[in-house]
């Protein structure tokens with residue numbers, strides 16, 4: 001097989017459109033010449049230089065370019081090896097900062113019932129995606145602490161009302177029921193990824209979460225592993241809502257873009273100095289293979305690609321894509337379409353996911369399936385997340401194939 005841009009070229013001659021950017025990571029497409037040039041240049045110089053021994057310039061350049069790309073110029077940055085390890089590092093850093101700032105008892109990390117934060121024992125235990133951690137005994141007594149603000153998963157008792165910013169008050173309840181002085185941080189995905197399928201929070205929700213955490217001395221960590229670096233149409237998903245900036249922000253998929261296994265934890269300048277306070281514990285924030293010069297070079301190539309995009313045209317393409325996908329909700333088999341930018345969840349009527357995936361694949365397109373958490377209503381569907389630099393024509397091919405597949409499925413029912 002070979003691949004270029006959003007296309008996978010199979011050995012048998014078939015061509016498949018990569019409608020989910022691999023595992024929602026190949027954001028700048030396959031076989032990027034900009035990434036290849038950066039990697040080739042770095043490879044001809046040296047591949048490895050541990051940060052503890054030397055300070056490779058390419059790593060410094062990556063930190064600086066990354067901070068500029070997401071508009072957090074003065075942040076301090078750790079560069080671990082994956083999304084999961086970045087979440088783990090963020091948890092360690094947040095607990096350390098919270099203890100220095102707010103006292104030794106600050107330790108809890110609170111997460112939402114509809115969340116995924118990685119596949120280590122700790123991140124699986126913390127998150128709400130029970131499909132990936134089915135056994136309660138594997139939770140180490142941890143687990144999600146508050147409902148996610150999304151109508152099908154969040155019940156409001158007898159009140160039949162939609163979710164709105166006031167759903168954030170349940171985060172306050174979760175903090176207060178544990179005593180605020182024992183909570184280090186709230187960890188959440190600003191826009192839901194693959195657990196529920198691209199749910200978008202109500203306007204004002206993230207700001208309210210930030211406010212009520214600040215009032216209680218609790219840090220906010222945004223897991224933007226999937227959404228970061230333009231996936232939702234802005235550098236960070238939180239940029240869609242004013243005053244929603246987190247204290248710590250985690251990136252990964254869109255940074256390595258399938259070319260390098262990296263993560264990044266950005267820590268705001270207001271709290272980062274506490275990590276050097278005399279009461280702070282020492283923390284090894286990077287591993288052996290974290291942002292090696294070769295990987296850092298690949299990331300710089302990814303940022304070169306992202307910065308070469310015409311932002312207005314890119315955003316307009318995302319909006320057209322969303323509008324065309326939302327038209328599908330007129331079909332009986334499509335229950336809902338939600339999302340932003342180049343990230344959409346297409347929720348289907350129960351039982352249709354796998355037959356529809358088969359129809360779609362026959363038409364030369366691949367999407368990433370989701371099966372929800374099963375609480376209280378099981379949701380199933382797939383995530384539409386094409387490479388950000390796909391052309392209008394390519395996106396047109398993808399949506400036409402999807403629409404045609406829905407037609408075929410409904411005809412055969």
Ligand SMILES: Cc1ncc(COP(=O)(O)O)c(C=O)c1O
Pocket residue numbers: 082083084085087116117118119189193194223224225226252253
């Ligand atoms: C929101 C979120 N956080 C963390 C992770 C874990 O990242 P990785 O698979 O790179 O370890 C993922 C992966 O899908 C994710 O979607």
